Amino acid sequence: MTFLRYAIYFLPPASEAWTGFGAAWLGWDVETGQELAHPEGTGLDVAVLTATPRKYGLHATMKPPFRLAKGQDLDALDKACAALANSRPAVALDGLEIARLGRFLALRPLGDLSALNALAAACVTELDRFRAPATPQELERRRAARLTPAQDAHLTRWGYPYVLDQFRFHITLTGRLDDDLLARAQALLQDRLGPLLPVPFTLGDLALVGEAGDGRFYLIHRYALSR
Template sequence: MTFTRYAIYFAPPAKAEWTKFATSWLGWDMETGSLVAHPVVGDIDVAAVTEVPRKYGLHATMKPPFRLREVQTFDALHAACGSFASNQPPVTLDGLEIARLGRFLALRPMGETQALNTLAAACVEQLDNFREAATEAELTRRRAAGLTPEQEANLVQWGYPYVLDGFRFHITLSGKLDKPTLRATQEALQAHLAPLLPQPFQITDLALMGEAEDGRFHLIHRYALSG
């Protein structure tokens, strides 16, 4: 399979019950590379609610999607990801909770997140020599959202505004929703997903992802955090 971009994600463990539900909720299994049926959850139009994040799969971004530099190879990236993960310790957090981030819903970590933030920053910095510089069109598109000086500096240096001090770990569960839909969807997820969420929540590996030509992301390989 040919990939147009790569990314480093936290990909939840495939066999966990919460992962199975949340994967079907989104409707795309990036581990198997296949569409999956949405669960029936009250009156929620799950397909509509999850249309925007579906192609990315169930994940938290650690290093945002990037095009591979022409002087680099996939084999070199694969090897570097393995070496990187072997020097990073697993991360344990208190748990996950369903939260509102503006007008969309996501899973957010509970408790102290310093170790998690440190891991994400290391992903961004230590693997950046594989990233092709952002084009002017990509920079312009990011700037259209309105960026702070810090976010602008991140965009120029790292190709994405919301990294390092601007990073907030989250596993997206919806697109932007109107207030009534947001409230109803959060209540539905609270009833069906929240009881399955892990406490504590552990990150024991990172995943190299590839974006196929159809725009969907596929899991290429998991790397155990063994530092």
């Protein structure tokens, strides 16, 4: 399969019940590259609620999607990802919670986030040589979001505004919703997904994923963090 862009994700363990529910909720399994039926009996149009995040799958972004830089290739990127993961320990956190981030719902981590944030920063900085520079059109599109000076500086340097000190680990569950739908979706997810969430929560590996021509992301390889 040919990929247009690559990214470094955290993908929840495929064997976990909360991963299975979350993937079905979004309707796309990054691990298997398959569409999934949405949960039934929700009283909500889950397909509409999850249309925006569906193509990315159930994930947390550690290094945002990027095109390969000139002179780089997938084999070199794969080796660099393996080396980075081997140099970093697994991250232990207290758990996950279903939370509102602006107008959408996401899973957010609980506990001391310093090690998690340091891992994300390493993904951004240590793999930056593989990232092709953002185009003027990409920069203009990002700046339409009224970035802060710090976010604009990150956009210029790293190709994405929400990295390093602006990074917030999250696993997206919906697109942007109005207040009523936010409340209804949050209540349903709290009831069905909440009891499945891990306590504690361990981030034990990183995943290299690729965006295919259909716009969807597929798992290329997982890399275990050093124990």
